[in-house]
Amino acid sequence: MKTNSLFYHLFQNFPSIFFELIGHPPTETNGYEFQSVEIKDTNQRLDGVFIPAKRTRQPIYFVEVQAQFDEDFYYRFFTEIFLYLGNNKSNRDWFAVAIYPRRIIEPVIPRPYQWLVESDHIKRFYLDELGLIANQSLGLGMLKLLVEDEPKAQQRAEYLIHQIQQLTPTNEQPKLAELLTTILAYKFPESGIKELTKMFELNDLKQSKLYQEAKTEGKLETVPLLLELGLTVERIAQELQLDLEAVKEAAKELASQATSLE
Template sequence: MKTDSIFYQMFQTFPGIFFELIGQSSTEGNAYEFKSVEVKETAKRIDGVFVPSKQSRKPIYFVEVQFQPDDIFYYRLFTEIFLYLGQNKPKKDWRAVAVFCRRSIDQAVPIEYQRLLLSQQVQWVYLDELEETANPSVGLGMVRLVVENEDTAQTLARQLIQKAQQELEDEALKRKVLELIETILVYKFTQLSRQELEAMFGLSDLKQTRVYQEAKEEGKLEGKLEGKLEGKLETVPRLLQQGLSVEQIAEVLELDIEAVRKVAQQSDS
């Protein structure tokens, strides 16, 4: 899964998610613009920077998402931060936030940067240690979906889709959020076909979306994406296990109900 780019898309759509992750109110995101900035000397871009308005006294936040072990993670992070500060001279305080999928990925801050820790300018988020809440926001729910195991992810995804459809009034924002959820599902459930994803999560025609097309190009869905009759019938037993009725499966997969019933009967025997 393209976890870093997905997170940056979420931060772009919902800046408040980031501030919830670091223990602040989601409303803090209203005072910031999330952007990707170029560091000229390295010909690279810092993907995650929360920049307050020039008049604001709020700090700049540099955020880096990491899902793989990387021995030079902190060297790269601090080098990019100080290059940014030297080039832009923002005259503002700053914070660095490292977001890891789990604590074991964190290679620890090298001794060269240890004194920065005394200033409390560095903060960590370990996604697998986030506290569960009874009614998480759509934003935090998407974060949890990325690291959730497949069994519980199915229930969470359905809840998030329903929550987004019910609570988000801005249609453009709603479409963006649903697309982000679809992105996570496509990359998380690589063994499922398009028809299975649509049926299990109540998605729209996924095959027409940019998310699906990108995943198809990357070969993530293992050749089951063309929707042939045989492929559709192969999905029936798994959809039955997910609690869908014969009628629902026939409607979603655009199959004759008798064909679906026959497969269901064979599965029971």
């Protein structure tokens, strides 16, 4: 699965994790909508924008996840931000957040933008440096899981499973379990769903979309995600116990939607 898609899924479904990351209370999520925004008249797109409700004075937050080295990253990021502000005639304050798996991936900051990066308008985060704070927060622990090597990933996953089962309300557990299993599938794309279930003892989290044995149409909602993870339609049909033709139809619809956006 593309890392940016995974983060988009994460912040769209659990926006409180973003506000935890930047040191704000999770309740600040109220009044915001997270979107991936296409810049008009260009071929550029912002990974994510937290857009505040119109009647509030809250700032706009621009979020970009940079998983690979790109020496032009800051040129592109700031260009997209200022195009967005100009196109929307925004009069709000704004902040930008750049997220890197590791510090080594960050490119040299171009001189014209150094003052911006050094200001309080820009925050940079390196997931492998989250440290102890990742153990104190379920959401930040899931972010840290993305950059752990296999032995540490298994240990952290087991700890997160315990947090979900023991420390979260019952009605919130299925959605959190789905997020965790999505991240695990991203981390271990070569492992089948049944193998992951056994590896991390996820049998108690059966309401997760990726692991439940439901035979309803809702199961097809996971097909686009699993396709991005690199599974074949045959493997998806086998693991989800779905009809092969139904999976092919879902894949065809996904391809059609992608073509219409080009």
